Amino acid sequence: MNFLEERILRDGQVFGNDILKVDSFLNHQLDPSLLSQIGEAFHERFKDCGITKILTIEASGIAIACFAAMKFNVPVVFAKKARSNNLGTDVYQTMVHSFTYGRDYMVTVSRKYISPEDKILIVDDFMANGLAMEGLIDLCHQGGATVEGIGICIEKGFQAGGKLLREKGYRVESLAIVEEMGENGIRFREQAS
Numbered sequence: 001m002n003f004l005e006e007r008i009l010r011d012g013q014v015f016g017n018d019i020l021k022v023d024s025f026l027n028h029q030l031d032p033s034l035l036s037q038i039g040e041a042f043h044e045r046f047k048d049c050g051i052t053k054i055l056t057i058e059a060s061g062i063a064i065a066c067f068a069a070m071k072f073n074v075p076v077v078f079a080k081k082a083r084s085n086n087l088g089t090d091v092y093q094t095m096v097h098s099f100t101y102g103r104d105y106m107v108t109v110s111r112k113y114i115s116p117e118d119k120i121l122i123v124d125d126f127m128a129n130g131l132a133m134e135g136l137i138d139l140c141h142q143g144g145a146t147v148e149g150i151g152i153c154i155e156k157g158f159q160a161g162g163k164l165l166r167e168k169g170y171r172v173e174s175l176a177i178v179e180e181m182g183e184n185g186i187r188f189r190e191q192a193s
């Protein structure tokens, strides 16, 4: 079991069969030591890919992306969910559907920050159906950039996102993959460490 799986078992809370609360250390209150380890783990996996930029989506992805970016020594760009007046009109946009929240939302990145020379690592805290990641991939492609990989802290392996993205040929590295959870606890997918 790796450091993140251990922390999830220690401090995560399961609601029903499909919601895992990790807000005491990952996406509300933040544990910087853990985030640093996460950044190091993504760097270890993607350090030979020539990453030029880390892309994420607000809000919870930002802290994770920053700690990872420190290790790669590259900038972070985060896609905005709310339309911001000072972004101007020179933007890439794509629509994302969230099953968890039952709504569609537009994500936006300024054209200045994604270009054809970029080799991008996309990161986020959770992946469920993968639609937020599909949206970020679309933004990268609109800008002509290459998606080198996707780094996820917690993948919900019983939802389709990881499988679909891997079938499309993307390199998806998830630090913890939850196979099932419920009142009997959490079972992780075994992965080579």
Ligand code: G4P
Pocket (backbone or CB within 6 Å): 018, 019, 020, 021, 022, 023, 027, 057, 058, 059, 060, 061, 097, 098, 099, 100, 101, 125, 126, 127, 128, 129, 130, 131, 132, 133, 161
């Ligand atoms: P998808 O992108 O993989 O298709 O998934 P979906 O829209 O259904 O859910 C993504 C959002 O829901 C993310 O929040 C993610 O953090 C959150 N989420 C999904 N499953 C869980 C879960 O089991 N536990 C927790 N705590 N969150 C979950 P977001 O839209 O990125 O919002 P934000 O929190 O970053 O602002």
